[in-house]
Amino acid sequence: MDFEIERIVALVRENQARVLQLQFPEGLKRYGPGVAKRINERVNVTVLLSGNPCYGACDLDYNSEADLLVHFGHAEIPGLAARRVCFVEVRSEVDVIPTVNDALALITGQRVGIVTNVQHVHKLDSVRRHLESAGLQCSIGSGDGRVKYRGQVLGCNYSSARAIDVDEYLYVGSGTFHALGVALATGKRVIIADPFLRKTSVADVELIMKQRYALVAKAMDAHTFCVLVGTKAGQQRFHLAYKLVEEAIERGYDAYTVTINEVSPWTLYQFPAEAYVNTACPRIAIDDITLFKAPMLTPIEFEMVIGRRDLSGYALDEISCD
C-alpha cells in the first residue's frame, strides 16, 4: 500500500510543520503507528494519530495543535477543507481486469456505465477499453461538486452514475453498499466486480427495499421523532433537519433536533424517541439498521412516515453539492 511517505515528508519540510496529524479510516487505522514511524525516520516532526472513528472525507479531524492534517484513504471532497489538508488516497494496485472480464458474463445491456470508488478510479480507462474491446458501449460520468473523479461514487453521492444514460452499470470495487446505492439512485441493474475477491454478482435491491419499507411501516406508529444532525465537516445538514422538524410539528407530531459527532446506539439511549431521523452520513440508517432500538429513518423515509411524500416515491438519501 502506498502511503506516499515521500510526499508527506516533502510537505512537512515545505510547510516547516512542527506537528502533523494523521487521520486514517477504520480499515487503515492499524497502519498508523508504522506510518508515523516511517515519517519520523525521514523528518523531525511530532506525529499525532487521530483516534476518532473516520468513514469518509466528510470527516476531517483537524487539531488546533497540528500544523497539517494528512487524511488517508479517501479522495478530497472539493472545497470542504477549512484548513490545509493533504489527502493520500491510498489507491489499490490490484489488477481489476480479470474480474471485469468475468463480469462480462453478467452484463446484458449494450450501453454500460462504469462506476467505482477512489481505490480503483485510476483503472477506469483500462476497464473501459476492456469492455469496448468486448463490443460494449461505455460511459463514465462526471459527478457533482462533491465528487472529485469521473466515475467515482460515494456512499452519499451517486451523481456520477445519474449523469449518464445507460442500460446498466458495472461497479468495480468491494462491498455491496455502493452498488446498491447506484441501483437505488438510478433504478438500473448494477453488476458488481470485486477485484479483491475476484467475485462478480448483481446488486440485489429487493432485500434492502423490503427492510426499508418494513422500517417505514413500523415508524408509522411513532409520535415523537429525534432528528439527528452530524457535526462532521461534510455531514452538517442543519437546514434539512430544521425543515423536517417543522414539517413534523406542522402535522402534529413531536420532534426535536440532536447534534452528534458519532451516531451510535449507546449515545442515542439518552434521547427517547419512537423513531430517529438521520441527516448525518446516509449510510448510518442503512448499514446500522439492526443496531438501533427504534427505527432509524432517512429524511425521505421520514417524509413518507409523516405523510409528506408518497410511499411509492422511494429514493436514496444523498448529500449533493449545493
Add this chain to the structure above:
Amino acid sequence: MDFEIERIVALVRENQARVLQLQFPEGLKRYGPGVAKRINERVNVTVLLSGNPCYGACDLDYNSEADLLVHFGHAEIPGLAARRVCFVEVRSEVDVIPTVNDALALITGQRVGIVTNVQHVHKLDSVRRHLESAGLQCSIGSGDGRVKYRGQVLGCNYSSARAIDVDEYLYVGSGTFHALGVALATGKRVIIADPFLRKTSVADVELIMKQRYALVAKAMDAHTFCVLVGTKAGQQRFHLAYKLVEEAIERGYDAYTVTINEVSPWTLYQFPAEAYVNTACPRIAIDDITLFKAPMLTPIEFEMVIGRRDLSGYALDEISCD
C-alpha cells in the same frame, strides 16, 4: 430541578440568538427535550441538543450553527470557554444537614476541611455552621484557577482540599470518586456524607491503590505504549503527552500519540499497544479500569513503569491550572 429557563430566555432575547445549543451531562440528558420545549414555549429560537457524551465543564460542545451554548450541570472552568457559553449549574436543593449530622459520628479529628461538588456548593456555609456548633474547627479552601467555587473539587482537581491544613475532610455529595480523590491527593481520612441516599462512610483508598499497583506491575512487561491526548477543550494536555513519549523513547520503549475525543475501548481496538497512557480526563484510567484490554495508566503511573519515578511516589493525576 432548576434549569433556569427564565435566565436562558432572557439571554436568547438579549443576544438575539437564532440557534441555541443545549449541552447536558449524561445524567441530565434525558431532560433535554423537555427543557427545549419549555424554552420554545417562551421564545422563538431553534433549539439543538448536543448528543455527544459529556462529563464535565472541560467539554464544551460549541457548534458553528449555534449563536449560544448553554452548558448544564457543571460549574464553569474559568477562562476555558473560547466562545459565549451560559452555564446553568443545576444546584441541588436536597437538605444536606441531616446527613452531615450523621457524619459527625465518623469524624475523629478536630480540624475538618469541607469539600463538595458544584451541586451542593451553596450549602457549604450551613455545613460549616453545623459542624462548628458541634465544636469542630472548619476550613473551606480556595482551589486553583480551574475551580470556580471555594470548597469545590473536580474529578481532575483537588486543589481546594490541598489548600487547607486539616486533620480530615468531610465530602458532601454522592458517589465515591471525589472523596477518594481528596484522600489520595491529601493523604488524609475523608468522610463521605451522601445527602441523596442519606448515607455516610469513610473513603476506602486501599482497594483502589491495590488496583493501581497491580496495573502498574502488569504494565512493567509492556514495550509499546499508546499515549492518549483528549481533544475536549479542557483536556488537551499535548505537552504532557510529548514529554511522556520522549521519556519512553529515551529509555528504549516504543510509544506513539493518539488524539481522541471520546476514549472508549472500541475506538482503542484499532491502536495496538501493551499499555495505554491517558492524559485526557483523569477519571478514565480509574473509573473505566475494567473496560480496556490492556492497562490504562495515568501519566504518573506510566513514569513509574518506565523507571522515571519511584514506585512509592504514587500521586493522583490532576489537571491543574497553569
